[in-house]
Amino acid sequence: MELSALPGFRDFYPEDAARRDFIFMRWRETARRYGFAPYDSPPLENIELYRRKSGDELIGQIYGFTDKGGREIALRPEMTPSLARMIASGGQSLPKPVKWFSIPQLFRYERQQRGRLREHFQLNCDILGETGVAADVELVALLVDCLCAFGLTESDFRVRVSDRPLLGALIAAVGLSDPAQHAVVFAAIDKLTREPAENVKRRMVEGGIVSSQADQILGLFQKKGLPEIASEYDASPAVCERVLLLQRFFGMIEAMGLQGYAEFDLTVVRGLAYYTGIVFEAFDRKGKFRAISGGGRYDQLVRTIGGVDMPALGFGMGDVVLGELLTDRGLWPTDLQPRTDVYLILVHESLRTPLLSLAHQLRSAGLSVDYGFTESAVGKQFKTASQRGVRFAVILGPEEWQRHAVKLKNLESREETEVGVEKLQERLLETLKKG
Amino acid sequence: MELSALPGFRDFYPEDAARRDFIFMRWRETARRYGFAPYDSPPLENIELYRRKSGDELIGQIYGFTDKGGREIALRPEMTPSLARMIASGGQSLPKPVKWFSIPQLFRYERQQRGRLREHFQLNCDILGETGVAADVELVALLVDCLCAFGLTESDFRVRVSDRPLLGALIAAVGLSDPAQHAVVFAAIDKLTREPAENVKRRMVEGGIVSSQADQILGLFQKKGLPEIASEYDASPAVCERVLLLQRFFGMIEAMGLQGYAEFDLTVVRGLAYYTGIVFEAFDRKGKFRAISGGGRYDQLVRTIGGVDMPALGFGMGDVVLGELLTDRGLWPTDLQPRTDVYLILVHESLRTPLLSLAHQLRSAGLSVDYGFTESAVGKQFKTASQRGVRFAVILGPEEWQRHAVKLKNLESREETEVGVEKLQERLLETLKKG
Numbered sequence: 001m002e003l004s005a006l007p008g009f010r011d012f013y014p015e016d017a018a019r020r021d022f023i024f025m026r027w028r029e030t031a032r033r034y035g036f037a038p039y040d041s042p043p044l045e046n047i048e049l050y051r052r053k054s055g056d057e058l059i060g061q062i063y064g065f066t067d068k069g070g071r072e073i074a075l076r077p078e079m080t081p082s083l084a085r086m087i088a089s090g091g092q093s094l095p096k097p098v099k100w101f102s103i104p105q106l107f108r109y110e111r112q113q114r115g116r117l118r119e120h121f122q123l124n125c126d127i128l129g130e131t132g133v134a135a136d137v138e139l140v141a142l143l144v145d146c147l148c149a150f151g152l153t154e155s156d157f158r159v160r161v162s163d164r165p166l167l168g169a170l171i172a173a174v175g176l177s178d179p180a181q182h183a184v185v186f187a188a189i190d191k192l193t194r195e196p197a198e199n200v201k202r203r204m205v206e207g208g209i210v211s212s213q214a215d216q217i218l219g220l221f222q223k224k225g226l227p228e229i230a231s232e233y234d235a236s237p238a239v240c241e242r243v244l245l246l247q248r249f250f251g252m253i254e255a256m257g258l259q260g261y262a263e264f265d266l267t268v269v270r271g272l273a274y275y276t277g278i279v280f281e282a283f284d285r286k287g288k289f290r291a292i293s294g295g296g297r298y299d300q301l302v303r304t305i306g307g308v309d310m311p312a313l314g315f316g317m318g319d320v321v322l323g324e325l326l327t328d329r330g331l332w333p334t335d336l337q338p339r340t341d342v343y344l345i346l347v348h349e350s351l352r353t354p355l356l357s358l359a360h361q362l363r364s365a366g367l368s369v370d371y372g373f374t375e376s377a378v379g380k381q382f383k384t385a386s387q388r389g390v391r392f393a394v395i396l397g398p399e400e401w402q403r404h405a406v407k408l409k410n411l412e413s414r415e416e417t418e419v420g421v422e423k424l425q426e427r428l429l430e431t432l433k434k435g
Numbered sequence: 436m437e438l439s440a441l442p443g444f445r446d447f448y449p450e451d452a453a454r455r456d457f458i459f460m461r462w463r464e465t466a467r468r469y470g471f472a473p474y475d476s477p478p479l480e481n482i483e484l485y486r487r488k489s490g491d492e493l494i495g496q497i498y499g500f501t502d503k504g505g506r507e508i509a510l511r512p513e514m515t516p517s518l519a520r521m522i523a524s525g526g527q528s529l530p531k532p533v534k535w536f537s538i539p540q541l542f543r544y545e546r547q548q549r550g551r552l553r554e555h556f557q558l559n560c561d562i563l564g565e566t567g568v569a570a571d572v573e574l575v576a577l578l579v580d581c582l583c584a585f586g587l588t589e590s591d592f593r594v595r596v597s598d599r600p601l602l603g604a605l606i607a608a609v610g611l612s613d614p615a616q617h618a619v620v621f622a623a624i625d626k627l628t629r630e631p632a633e634n635v636k637r638r639m640v641e642g643g644i645v646s647s648q649a650d651q652i653l654g655l656f657q658k659k660g661l662p663e664i665a666s667e668y669d670a671s672p673a674v675c676e677r678v679l680l681l682q683r684f685f686g687m688i689e690a691m692g693l694q695g696y697a698e699f700d701l702t703v704v705r706g707l708a709y710y711t712g713i714v715f716e717a718f719d720r721k722g723k724f725r726a727i728s729g730g731g732r733y734d735q736l737v738r739t740i741g742g743v744d745m746p747a748l749g750f751g752m753g754d755v756v757l758g759e760l761l762t763d764r765g766l767w768p769t770d771l772q773p774r775t776d777v778y779l780i781l782v783h784e785s786l787r788t789p790l791l792s793l794a795h796q797l798r799s800a801g802l803s804v805d806y807g808f809t810e811s812a813v814g815k816q817f818k819t820a821s822q823r824g825v826r827f828a829v830i831l832g833p834e835e836w837q838r839h840a841v842k843l844k845n846l847e848s849r850e851e852t853e854v855g856v857e858k859l860q861e862r863l864l865e866t867l868k869k870g
Binding site for chain 1: 437438439440441444445446447448449452453455456467468469470472473474475476477478479480481483498500501502503506508510520521523524525530532534535537540544554565566567569570572573576580686687690691692693741772773775787788789791792794795796798799801802803804805808809819822823
C-alpha cells in the first residue's frame with residue numbers, strides 16, 4: 001500500500017508543522033495590529049459559487065466532484081467567493097468597514113508537475129464597505145508588514161502597484177474602445193514580465209489589435225512613471241483622474257514610511273477579470289520566485305455573487321512561496337519547536353508515584369513536563385532529555401527523597417543543586433522567567 | 436443563488452471564529468504542557484487507507500468521491516489512519532515514544548438530520564512506541580486537563596475506563612471462545628448505556644448467544660468494581676492479569692491527583708473494532724450530551740496500515756460537543772474577541788499624513804491600531820471606537836498638533852490628557868501593560 005500522501009499534498013511532521021505554525025502566528029499577529037478580525041468558511045463549496053464569479057473559464061482547474069446527493073462540489077480554489085457569500089448572506093448588519101482575515105487551505109487540480117502542489121495555505125485579508133483609496137493604502141501596508149514580520153526588508157521584496165481603470169483609460173486614449181479589445185490587451189500585457197515584447201505584440205495582433213496601436217500600447221510601458229504618463233495623456237480626463245488617485249495612494253504610503261516597499265508598475269494586471277481598481281503584486285527582488293502575494297480592489301464581486309452592493313478589496317499570500325523565500329534568505333528561526341521545560345528522571349521505579357504527582361503539579365503550574373513511561377537506566381533518561389532539548393532535569397533519587405528533596409540540573413550549564421520539593425515549582429518558574 | 440454554506444457545514448463569522456480559536460488555543464497549550472508536538476496531514480486521503488483499517492463497513496459514512504485522475508478519494512473521517520500512515524512511512528526514525536497532537540477538520544456524509552454536522556474539528560493526541568500502562572495514564576491525564584483548561588471540573592465530567600482484553604477474558608470465562616461470538620457481545624454491550632438490558636440481551640440471543648450465557652454476561656455489569664470481578668473470576672489468569680493492570684492504571688491516576696475524574700466502567704466498549712487494550716470515554720455528568728471524547732490503545736493499527744510494528748494509543752475530542760458543554764455551563768470567556776488598543780481620531784482631514792505616520796509607528800511598536808478611511812465627524816469617529824470596544828482614542832487636532840501633541844483619551848474611564856507625540860508610544864505601552 002502507498003504510504004505517502006496523495007500526489008501534490010503535504011504531510012506535516014512536527015518540524016514542518018512548527019514552520020507552518022510560525023508563519024500562521026506571524027500573520028495573525030500582524031493582522032491583529034491592523035485591527036483585522038478572523039473568520040473562516042468550509043473547505044467545500046457549491047461549484048456554482050465559482051461559476052458565478054468567473055464563468056466556466058476557471059472551472060477546469062478546480063478540484064471538484066459530484067457528492068452522494070448529486071451536488072456539484074468544489075474544494076475551494078480561493079477564499080474571496082466564500083467571503084463574498086458570507087458578507088452577502090449575513091454580514092450586512094456588520095459595522096463598516098469590515099476588516100477580516102483568514103488562513104484557509106486552498107486546492108486546485110492541475111496536471112501533476114514536479115514540485116507543483118495541489119494545496120497551499122493562504123492568508124486572506126480583505127476590507128469591505130469602503131470606497132476611499134485610504135483603504136487600498138491600509139491593505140498594501142498590511143501586506144508589507146506581513147512580510148516584514150519575518151525579517152524581510154525592502155532589499156528583499158517590493159510591491160508593484162497598478163490601476164485597472166488607468167490602464168483602461170490609456171488603452172482608450174490609444175483609440176481602442178471595445179471592451180473585447182480591452183480584454184485582449186489586458187491578457188497580453190499580463191505576460192509582459194515573462195515574455196519578450198514581440199510575443200506580447202503578436203498576442204495583441206492575433207486578437208485583432210492593429211499593429212500600430214499595439215506598438216503604442218507597448219510604448220506605454222517605456223514611460224518613466226506617473227508624471228510622464230499624466231503629461232502625455234493630459235487630454236484624457238479619465239487618465240488624469242486615475243493618475244491623481246495613484247499619486248494620493250503613493251503619498252499616503254510615504255506618510256506611513258513605506259515608500260521603499262511600493263512602486264508604480266503599469267505591467268501589473270492580475271489575471272483575474274474581477275478587479276476594478278488598484279491592483280498589486282509583491283515580488284522577490286532577486287526575481288527567483290513566483291509572486292509572493294497579490295490583490296486589489298473588486299467592487300463588483302459581492303453584488304455578482306450575492307446581489308449586495310459592497311465595495312471591497314483584498315489580497316492573498318500563500319505559505320509555499322513565502323516559505324521558499326524564508327529558506328533562501330536564511331530567515332527561519334532556529335528554535336521553532338517548543339522546548340520542554342522539565343524532564344523528570346527516576347533513579348528507582350519505587351518513586352513513580354511521587355514522580356507522577358510532581359509531573360501533574362508542575363504541569364498545572366504551566367510548565368511543560370516529560371518523563372519516561374517505563375523503567376530505564378538513569379544515563380539513558382538523561383540522554384533522552386538532552387536529545388529532546390529539554391531545559392532542566394529533575395532527578396528523583398531515594399536518598400534525596402527521604403529529605404523531601406530532588407536534584408535540579410540545568411541541562412545547558414550542567415549546574416546541579418538540591419532543592420526541597422515544596423520549593424521546586426517556584427524555583428523552576430523563576431529560573432525560566434529569567435531566561 | 437443559495438448564499439448559505441453547504442448543508443452540514445459551518446461558516447465562522449468573527450464571533451464564531453474567536454470561540455473556535457479559543458478552544459484550539461487551550462488545547463494546544465495543554466498539549467504543550469504534556470510535551471506533545473504538533474503534526475498535520477492532508478484533508479484528502481486515498482480511500483484505501485480506511486478500507487485497510489475497517490473493511491468496507493465504515494465506507495458508507497465516508498465523504499468520498501472519484502477525482503479527475505480516477506482515484507477514489509475520501510475527505511478524512513478520522514485522523515488515526517493518516518497518523519498511522521505517516522508513522523509507518525517516515526516516523527520510524529523518530530525517538531520513541533512519539534507524543535504528537537493535531538487539530539484536523541474531519542468529515543462524514545450522513546443523511547442530513549436536524550443539527551447534525553458533516554464536519555467538525557477534533558483534537559487528536561497519540562502516543563506511539565510504548566507498551567507500558569504509564570502511557571495510558573499519561574493520555575487520560577492529558578484528556579482530563581484538556582477539559583479542565585476550560586474551567587470544567589470533576590462535577591462536570593468523568594472519564595469512564597474499561598479494558599477490551601478484560602471484557603474478552605470475562606466473556607471467555609462465561610464459556611464463549613469463538614471470536615465471532617465476542618464480536619456479537621461487544622456490539623451488544625456497546626448499546627448498554629442507551630438501551631434497556633432486555634434489548635441488549637435480545638441482540639446477543641439473535642446473534643447466536645445462548646440465553647443463560649447472555650444473562651451471565653449482563654450480570655457482569657452488576658458487579659461493583661474491579662475487586663468484586665477479580666474475586667469472582669479468580670480462576671481465570673487472563674482476568675486477574677487485566678484487573679491488576681487496571682488497578683495499576685487507577686493507582687497512577689490517583690498519584691496524579693485525578694482520581695475524581697476517572698472511574699472503572701465495564702460498559703465502555705468503543706465501537707471501533709481496532710482497540711486492543713484500555714479504552715475510555717469522557718462524559719458530561721449531567722448526561723445531556725454525546726461523549727465529549729474517546730480513545731484507547733490500538734497496538735495493531737500501524738502494522739495493519741503500514742506493516743510496521745508500533746504499539747499506539749490515542750484519543751479524539753471534538754469542538755462541537757465541547758462547545759455545547761461550555762455554553763451549557765456558562766464557561767465561555769466574555770471577552771474573546773481581541774480588543775483594538777488605539778483608535779486614531781482625525782479632527783481635520785489635513786492631518787491625515789501625520790495620522791498615517793503615527794498609525795504605522797504605533798503598529799510597529801506592537802500596538803493594534805484602527806482609524807477611519809474617509810473624512811467624518813469627530814463624534815462619529817468616537818462612536819465607532821466605542822462600538823468596537825477600543826481602549827484608547829488618540830485625537831489629532833490642529834491646535835495640539837502645532838505643539839507636536841495629541842489628546843489621549845481612555846475610553847473606559849473617560850480620562851483625557853494631552854501628550855507629546857514623542858511620548859505617546861511609551862505612554863500607551865506602559866498603560867496597556869498595567870491593565
